[in-house]
Each structure stands twice: as structure tokens, then as C-alpha cells.
Amino acid sequence: MVTKKEIIEKAYECGFGDIGFTTAEPFEVQKTLLEERRPTYEWVAKSGLDLWAGTDPKAVFSQAKSIIVLVESYFNQAFPSNLERYFGRCYLDDDRIIKNNLSKRTRTFRDFLTENGIVSKIPPHLPQKIAAARAGLGTYGKNCLFYSNKLAARGSWVTLISLTVDQEFEPDEPTLELGCPDWCKNTCLTACPTGALKGPRHLDPQRCVSYLSYYGRGITPLEWREPMGLRVYGCDHCQNVCPRNAPWLARERPLNPRVEAKADDFRLEKLLHMDQEYFRSRIWPHMFYMSENEIWRWKMNVARAMGNSLDEQFIPDLGRAFRENEDERVLGLMAWAMGRIGGSEAKKVLTAALPKSQGLVREEIEAALEKL
Ligand code: SF4
Ligand code: SF4
Structure with missing residues (x-):
């Protein structure tokens, strides 16, 4: 039978930065927390991901005996600044659709387990951060992120992959604790632009800019528009301001060539004018x-x-x-944007559009012109 040591060696050979083992016991604390915060998480269940079921690995995979957690830093190489400004870093080199990097290495690792008689599953609804802390791989931040004990200068720029397996391995010493220094006066909580961090380790996901950027319904409400700032897809603000991340952010690193190659496709002007074919071929495979x-x-x-x-x-x-x-939500936000930028050209466009507009778009144009 393959040993824990051999599995660890294989994980490193596959390019992962860290690996830990924990039991397949239920995550009772997480279950209680989800119950307490049910109204803020029900939308996840409606979208098809049953977080409640994920709190019991055996409910997901009845033969589960252990959980192996792999860790990898997604920010070893630099990203073009025009992308970092508008997109969350974890989405910039995400290969879950094109499967040319992390997915491939995860497959190789799983094939190794299979060859050695171990059945593995990767349940998407397992509480990844708790599994990783229980496997001794890192600690929590008050911003609800996971901080590696080893990678990214012990920062939060890491991806976690939890595999439930049908064999028992000696679990690692858990590190289920908050790792924030006392002297940090909740910088992340204060910095969150939409007040999504309601307290230490208490996120209201539906107020988070990340959620609002890809799941927000209808036209962005006026109260969120300025706080959402330059974010188009995802948000890194509570990671960027965290002193625990400062050592990693300060490092010099080479530019990521894969991301650099697609940077031009993600220019704001191109996204604003894109058609369905452009979206299908150049955007969706990377941000889906x-x-x-x-x-x-x-x-x-x-x-x-x-x-x-x-x-x-x-x-x-x-x-x-x-x-x-033609979409009134897009037109409304464009009117708002021109009003916010201001200037004679913006005024000319809005004034010309006003007589032909009605309803929501007309209201937005009028509000924008008032500002001008
Ligand atoms: S990702 Fe942005 S919006 Fe979400 S909690 Fe962090 S700072 Fe707040
Ligand atoms: S900003 Fe401060 S409180 Fe927030 S996660 Fe970082 S160290 Fe912890």
C-alpha cells in the first residue's frame, strides 16, 4: 500500500506547494455556522451547491476515510497591472475550463492515487478552508481567508484542493486558529468598501463586491456603484490591505506569460463592445x-x-x-458613468440621448445631466 510519505512526494512532484491530511469526520462547527447564517447562504444551495451536505464528507462520498488537502499559490508570478486593477487575482490564471495547468496536475495526482488503489473525489462543496486548517496547513484571517503556513510568505494567495479518499492516513496536527496579530486593528473589516465583513470571520457574501460583480441582479444599485470602484470581476481589497500579505506583495516576481498573452483581450474598451462570439472564445474560457x-x-x-x-x-x-x-441596465450604468466622469463630450452624448429615452434609462440620464 502506498505510504503517506510517497503521496507527499508525488504532490510535490506534481508542482503543489504543500499537502496535509485530515480525517473524514464531519465539520460540525461549519454546520452550526451555516445554520445560524442560513439566510445569507441559501442562494448557494439554490445555485446547486449544497454547502450543508458538504459539512459531512461521508454524506458526499460514503467510503471517505481521510481528506487530503493540496495547496498551491496562484500568485507566484506577476500579473499585468491593467488586469490586477479590474479583476480578482485568483481569476486571472484560472484553468478550470481550459485545463492546461492546475487541473492537469491535479489529474496526474489523482491518477497516482488510483494506480495505488485509492479512490478519490473532489467535492466542490466541502468547507475547503476548514479542511485545510484541520490538516495543519494554515490559519484563518478575520477577512474569512485562509493563510498558508508555508506558501506565499504565509499569505492568503493560495488555492486549496480537498480530495476525499477511501483510505485512512494519519492526520496532521490541526491549526484551527485565527492567525491575525493583536496589533492589527481589523484593517480588512474597515477597508471593505461594501461592509461585507460584518465582524471577524463573518462575511455577508451577498454584500461582497465579488458576489455583486458576477451574481448581482439588475442594475447596480446607486449605493454600491462608487464603493465597487474599479472592480469588474472579483475583489482583492481585503487581501491587499492585510499586513499578513505585505511580505508577499513586496516580492519581485516575473510576469506570468499565460496571463500576459490574454491581457489585451480583457481591455475595458474591448469588453464594452464585445459580441457573443468574442465572449465565447476569449472571455468565458478564463472567467466563466x-x-x-x-x-x-x-x-x-x-x-x-x-x-x-x-x-x-x-x-x-x-x-x-x-x-x-439596447439593454436598459447597461445603458443606465453607462449614463451614470458618463455623469460621473463629466465633461462636455459626456454632456453632448447624454443630451442627444435624452429625447429618445424612457423609463429607467431616462431617469439615469436625467440624474447624470443634473450632476453635470
Ligand atoms: S473581497 Fe472586497 S468586498 Fe469582499 S469582503 Fe473582501 S474587501 Fe470586502
Ligand atoms: S487585515 Fe488584520 S485583521 Fe484582517 S485578516 Fe489581515 S491581519 Fe487579520
Whole structure:
């Protein structure tokens, strides 16, 4: 039978940065917490991911005896600054669709387990961070993120992969604790632009900019528009401001060539004017939380980021997109964006559009013109 040591060696050979083992016991604390916060998590169940079932590994995979957690830093190489500004770093080199990097290595690792008679499953609804802490791989932050004990200078820039397996391995010493220093006065909680961090380790996911950017319904409410700042897809703010992440952020690193190659496709102007074919071939394979039917939300997010940039160079593109779009949510946000940027060109576009507009779009144009 393959030993724990051999499995660890294989994980490193596959390029993972750390590995830990824990039991397949239920995650009772997580179950209680989900019960207490049921209203804020019910939307996840509706989207098909039963977090409650994930608290019992045996309910997901009846032969589960252990959990193996793999850790990998997704921020070893630098990302182009024009992407970091608008997108969460964890989405910039995500290969879950194209499967040319992490997915491939995970497959190789699982094949090794299979060859050695071990059945493994990767349940997407397992509480990953708790599994990793129970496997002794890191600690929690008050911002609800997981901080590695070893990677990214003990920072939070890590991806976790939890595999339930049908063999028993000696569990590692758990590190189920908060790792924040006393002297940090809750910087992340104060910095969160939408108040999604309601307290230490208490996130209201539906107020988080990440959620709002890819799942938000309808036109972005006025109260969120400025706080969402330049974020188009995802948010890293509570990681960026955290002093536990400062050592890793300060490191020099080479540019990620895979991400650099697609940077031009993600320019805001291109996203604002993209059609379905462009979305299907260049965007969705890398950022797939929004479907083809939700291109309107991509464009709305881009318009909001353009508005919050206060950069007049975006006005011609906003003006052109305003004439070419029909979706009132996109038109409304573009009107808001032009009002926020201001200037004579913005005023000209909005004034010309007013007589032909009605309903929500008209209201947004009027509000924008008032500001001007
Ligand atoms: S990701 Fe952004 S919005 Fe979400 S909790 Fe962190 S700072 Fe707040
Ligand atoms: S900002 Fe401070 S409180 Fe928040 S996770 Fe980092 S160290 Fe902890």
C-alpha cells in the first residue's frame, strides 16, 4: 500500500506547494455556522451547491476515510497591472475550463492515487478552508481567508484542493486558529468598501463586491456603484490591505506569460463592445461565472469601472456603446458613468440621448445631466 510519505512526494512532484491530511469526520462547527447564517447562504444551495451536505464528507462520498488537502499559490508570478486593477487575482490564471495547468496536475495526482488503489473525489462543496486548517496547513484571517503556513510568505494567495479518499492516513496536527496579530486593528473589516465583513470571520457574501460583480441582479444599485470602484470581476481589497500579505506583495516576481498573452483581450474598451462570439472564445474560457446570457452584466460592470476611473478617455467608447446597446441596465450604468466622469463630450452624448429615452434609462440620464 502506498505510504503517506510517497503521496507527499508525488504532490510535490506534481508542482503543489504543500499537502496535509485530515480525517473524514464531519465539520460540525461549519454546520452550526451555516445554520445560524442560513439566510445569507441559501442562494448557494439554490445555485446547486449544497454547502450543508458538504459539512459531512461521508454524506458526499460514503467510503471517505481521510481528506487530503493540496495547496498551491496562484500568485507566484506577476500579473499585468491593467488586469490586477479590474479583476480578482485568483481569476486571472484560472484553468478550470481550459485545463492546461492546475487541473492537469491535479489529474496526474489523482491518477497516482488510483494506480495505488485509492479512490478519490473532489467535492466542490466541502468547507475547503476548514479542511485545510484541520490538516495543519494554515490559519484563518478575520477577512474569512485562509493563510498558508508555508506558501506565499504565509499569505492568503493560495488555492486549496480537498480530495476525499477511501483510505485512512494519519492526520496532521490541526491549526484551527485565527492567525491575525493583536496589533492589527481589523484593517480588512474597515477597508471593505461594501461592509461585507460584518465582524471577524463573518462575511455577508451577498454584500461582497465579488458576489455583486458576477451574481448581482439588475442594475447596480446607486449605493454600491462608487464603493465597487474599479472592480469588474472579483475583489482583492481585503487581501491587499492585510499586513499578513505585505511580505508577499513586496516580492519581485516575473510576469506570468499565460496571463500576459490574454491581457489585451480583457481591455475595458474591448469588453464594452464585445459580441457573443468574442465572449465565447476569449472571455468565458478564463472567467466563466457569468454565462453568455449575462454579457449585459459584464458590460454594466465595465461601464461602472470606467465611470469610477474618472478618466475622460473612456467617454468616446461609452458614447459609442450607448448608441449600440439596447439593454436598459447597461445603458443606465453607462449614463451614470458618463455623469460621473463629466465633461462636455459626456454632456453632448447624454443630451442627444435624452429625447429618445424612457423609463429607467431616462431617469439615469436625467440624474447624470443634473450632476453635470
Ligand atoms: S473581497 Fe472586497 S468586498 Fe469582499 S469582503 Fe473582501 S474587501 Fe470586502
Ligand atoms: S487585515 Fe488584520 S485583521 Fe484582517 S485578516 Fe489581515 S491581519 Fe487579520
